Amino acid sequence: MATTRDRSKMQNNSNSTKAQSSYVQGPLKWAIAFTASLGAILEVIDTSIVNVALTDIQATLGATVSEVGWVVTGYAIANVVLIPLxxxxxDVFGKKTYFVFSMVGFTLASVMCGFAFNLPMLVISRILQGLFGGGLLAKAQAILFETFPPAEQGLAQAVFGVGVIAGPAIGPTLGGYLTDSLGWRWIFFINLPVGIAAVLMAIFFLPPDRVQGKKNHQKVDWLGIILLIVAVGSLQTFLEEGEQDDWFNSQFITTLAITTVVGLVLFIWRELSTKDPAVDLRVLRHRSLAAGSVYSGILGMGLYGALFAVPLFAQGVLRFTATQTGWLLAPGALASAIVMILLGKISTKVDARILIAIGAVGTALVMFQLSNITPQTGTEDLFYPLLWRGATTVLMFLPLSLATLGSLPKQDISAGSGFYNLTRQLGGSIGIAILTTLLAQREAFHKAMLLTNLSPYNPETTQRLNALAGAFQNRGSDAATAQQQALTSLDQLVNLQAAILSYADIFRFVGVVFLCSLPLLLLLGKGGAGAKAPIDH
Incomplete structure (x- = not known):
């Protein structure tokens, strides 16, 4: 009996040693972590860095508002198309080869953006940048999961998560500073030295590609790739352009919606029926990946939705400049980075569902606090809520990554990571589309409600108009001009109050979404606290 126990113990030790040896050892693994994360950080920052420079780009290149919007839309569409591929x-070209190729392409495309002499060239360059960048985000996370053993996944994913979480806040800060100081072209040129450093690090530090044998010679699923481009590209365009074109009142948007549904159905059928799919949807058989990807979409809605609403409120209502708005978001980004590193040390020891629940409830409370905004709201009123938002969001992001991907077999990590990152990106796009529409609708509603109380027969309205007209007359205006100025001023006050009330509704909506997402946690595994080491086949 003792002999059997000893043999069993020796066998377990042998399996454990074998599993451990399949991961990178020593300082090299941290060099790999920093290299992979640097590529992901560049991609995420470039998603938002251009937003604050659109007005300058429009003026320089002589574009309309709708035309310059494609500088953002083109990048987003290309990004989501490439992530699942x-x-x-x-697998076809080798992980290292593909990562280096994507990094080189992203850097060169950034330079092309900086040198763009007209809008078409800039949009084409941004599309190329999005295509190359899509390969950096999902591939970086997959590289980390394949490099670090389960016990160290928390810290490794924390390094990656710092960029993904803080990037959307760093982007506007950096973009505003560069645009105001050096001009909009430098938001692209700044990628050149960082990109060169990332390429050199990838060449030196990333492990060489393994020979995949038959996998390298599998048939190319061209039909699946075309259906993916049609389906996801149409969906992203639908989300980006829907509000501007009044949704289904536009024939273009309606056509995009139909194309999206038909394309997705055909794409799913194709990928499940072919032997060599371009996107392996069969990885969704893992319950942790399926549930985690759904929650990732909700996280994307909340993360990018909240970061979308705050700058709009700061610039549209508080009249902040791009640089001031960036600095408003900076403390939250710093809080995310600090909490991410601290959480990385304990996330593999605590049930992921508990951490995610704390983060969801905490973020919801922050959103409800932000909904108390008034016309007198200033930087000091937003500082602590945004600081806490940065900290609580991390409590969802890092544990969710571990709970979703940590227990997958090694051969499924790349496909799983691509799908997981895709749902977060699409969740962000869906969230922004919903919030944009909701913002416009609620603003119109609140304005209508406020105007019902404004009437020439209402003594309070008459008293307010007379007070405003008197103030303008004291400044030198004649009676007729003062009366017109008073009406204009009152209209501006109504618009301001309607805008504030609509933003309050937006913040409350995001908070409710996070609270309603809590039941989904029952479908997740324990993550770092209960995940087994990935199986290496």
Whole structure:
């Protein structure tokens, strides 16, 4: 009996040693972590860095508001199309080769953006930048999961998560500073030295590609790739352009919606029926990935939705400049980075569902606090809520990554990571589309409600108009001009109050979404606290 126990113990030790040896050892693994994360950080920052420079770009290149919007839309569409294909491309060309190729392409495309002499060239360059960048985000996370053993996944994913969480806040800060100081072209040129450093690090530090044998010679699923481009590209365009074109009142948007549904159905059928799919949807058989991807979409809605609403409120209502808005978001980004590193040390020891629940409730409370905004709200009123938002969001992001991907077999990590990152990106786009529409609708509603109380027969309205007209007359205006100025001023006050009330509704909506997402946690695994080491086949 003792002999059997000893043999069993020796066998377990042998398996454990074998599993451990399949991961990178020593300082090299941290060099790999920093290299992979640097590529992801560049991609995420470039998603938002251009937003604050659109007005300058429009003026320089002589574009309309709708035309310059494609500088953002083109990047987003290309990004979401490539993310699910990144696993297949990594298998065909090799993970290191594909990552280096994507990094080189992203850097060169950034330079092309900086040198763009007209809008078409800038949009094409941004599309190329999005195509190359899509390979960096999902591939970086997959590289980390394949490099670090389960016990160290928390810290490794924390390094990656710092960029993904803080990037949307760093982007406007950096973009505003560069645009105001050096001009909008430098928001692209700044990628050149960082990109060169990332390429050199990837060449030196990333492990060489393994020979995949038959996998490298599998058939290319061209039909699946075309259907993916049609479906996801149409969906992203639908989300980006819907509000501007009044949704289904536009034939273009309606056509995009139909194309999206038909394309997705055909794409799913194709990928599940072919032997060599471009996107392996069969990885969704893992319950942790399926549930985690759904929650990732909700996280994307809240993360990018809140970061979308705050700058709009700061610039549209508080009249902040791009640089001031960036600095408003900076403390939250710093809080995210600090909490991410601290959480990385304990996340593998605590049930992920508990951490995610704390983060969701905490973020919801922050959103409800932000909904108390008034015309007198200033930087000091937003400082602590945004600081706490940065900290609580991390409590969802890092544990969710571990709970979703940590227990997947090694051969499914790349495909799983691509799908997981895709849902977060699409969740962000869906969240922004919903919030944009909701913002416009609620603003119109509140304005109508406020105007019902404004009437020439209402003594309070008459008294307010007379007070305003008297103030303008004291400044030198004649009676007729003062009366017109008073009406204009009152209209501006109504618009301001309607805008504030609509933003309050937006913040409350995001808070409710996070609270309603809590039941989904029952479908997740324990993550770092209960995940087994990935199986290496």
């Amino acid at each position: 990144s696993a297949w491309l990594g």
